[in-house]
Amino acid sequence: MTLISRLVFFNDEMKTEKKSSERITKNEISIVIPVKDNQKGIDNYLTKFFKTHSKIDFPKEIIIVDNNSSPRIELKTEFMKFGLPIELIECKKVGPASARNKGAKIAKGKWLLFNDSDCIPTKSIIKGYLKADNNSVAYAGNIKSLDNDKLSKYYESQEILIPLKTYDDNGDFVPQYLITANSLIWKKAFDEIGGFNEQIAIAGGEDVDLGLRLSQIGNLSYAFDSIAIHDFSDGFVGFYKRFKRYGQGNRIVEELWNTDLSPTLFRPNERTFANEILAKFQYIGLRIGYRKADKIVRKYGLQQRI
Numbered sequence: 001m002t003l004i005s006r007l008v009f010f011n012d013e014m015k016t017e018k019k020s021s022e023r024i025t026k027n028e029i030s031i032v033i034p035v036k037d038n039q040k041g042i043d044n045y046l047t048k049f050f051k052t053h054s055k056i057d058f059p060k061e062i063i064i065v066d067n068n069s070s071p072r073i074e075l076k077t078e079f080m081k082f083g084l085p086i087e088l089i090e091c092k093k094v095g096p097a098s099a100r101n102k103g104a105k106i107a108k109g110k111w112l113l114f115n116d117s118d119c120i121p122t123k124s125i126i127k128g129y130l131k132a133d134n135n136s137v138a139y140a141g142n143i144k145s146l147d148n149d150k151l152s153k154y155y156e157s158q159e160i161l162i163p164l165k166t167y168d169d170n171g172d173f174v175p176q177y178l179i180t181a182n183s184l185i186w187k188k189a190f191d192e193i194g195g196f197n198e199q200i201a202i203a204g205g206e207d208v209d210l211g212l213r214l215s216q217i218g219n220l221s222y223a224f225d226s227i228a229i230h231d232f233s234d235g236f237v238g239f240y241k242r243f244k245r246y247g248q249g250n251r252i253v254e255e256l257w258n259t260d261l262s263p264t265l266f267r268p269n270e271r272t273f274a275n276e277i278l279a280k281f282q283y284i285g286l287r288i289g290y291r292k293a294d295k296i297v298r299k300y301g302l303q304q305r306i
Contacts, residue, residue: 019218020135021186022110026126029059029184030109033117034091034099036067039074041117041231046079046086052123059126060109061085067099068092097196097206100180104187104195112187114180114207120146120229128226129184137189137218138211140175141182141226150274151239152232157270158282161230163211168219175220177211182228189218197256204289205249209256239278240285247289255297263287 022028035042042064049062062084066073068091075088089106091099104112113129115121125141132139143161145152155161161182163175178185193213200206214220232238250261263286268275 019137019189021137021189021218023135024111024130024133024184026057026130027060028110029113029126029129030104030107030111030187031059031062031113031115032065032100032103032107033062033115034065034067034096034103035069035073035117036096036099037069038117039069039071041119042073043076044120044231045115045117046076049121050079050082050084052121053126055083057123057126058082058084059113061087061107063103063107064088065099065103066090067096068094093198095198095201095206096180096203097200098198101195101198104190107187110187112185112190114183114185115228116181116230118231119143119181120231122227122229124225124227125182126226129223131225132221132223134221135219136221138178138183138185138214138220139223139226140178140211140220141184141228142222142224143179143181143228143230146229146231147233151235151278154268154275154278155230155232157275158268158279163208173222175211175222177208177215178220180207180210181230182226183207183211184223184226185214186218189214192217200249200252202245202248202252204245204247205252208249208253212253212257236281239281243282243285244289244292247286247291248293249289250286251290251293251297261290263290 064073066088073088075086079086091102100114128141129139140163145156161179163177163179165173166176168174196206196210200209211220247263254261263283265283266279268279
């Protein structure tokens, strides 16, 4: 899902001549959503999408990939009346990387818009990418929290689901990688690098690795006007599990990219008492996940894709 680190540097030794993408058109966008055990999330996503988008704003299609849900995800007939093609498929291989790859494989659009099942679209989710179009091969969209409680706002103030900023040759800040809660990728570039690395079977680090590989062949850009709303209502248990998983992702990306992503203590962006406590819990979750990921690294013998 994402990498939590603000002190990362990757060199450019692997970079080749940059590719330029085709222009973005809304009717060439295929939305791909992996899902596991979140029927409510899919229903909320589609309900909100059709409330905020008229037929003239529709993408090419929406592809929902059920990744071993129990019970299986269902597509309600009420969503089919709007005339937008929606396809529900299954992916038995474990992990969001595999699910997204399977969705991308059948996608008919020239662009892949990846969202998560716990995200809710806004009316700008597609229009924001059209506004940002500059021939980059991929774009990082924006994420806002659904609720206003301290925990949800912590995610937002820490920019947990916003990729790390770096600078391009012109001195403009650009995303160093992608976070697939909300990102748009040129399908030709996606296919060229072989899609997501399916060795990463958890929801942590797989999108960071993809974004780093995409950055080797073309430019990445921000699309801050493309906004998705993220539901962080899983409380403190979800908070711990999320950062434990991200810590595992850090360790996996570290192995793949020969860098150091070991978690370190940090101060929150907004220094309130509550945020200081949450930052320490975040660090603990990251640290535990980072250490536990050694087993994953040894078991799968992770290898770089390009």
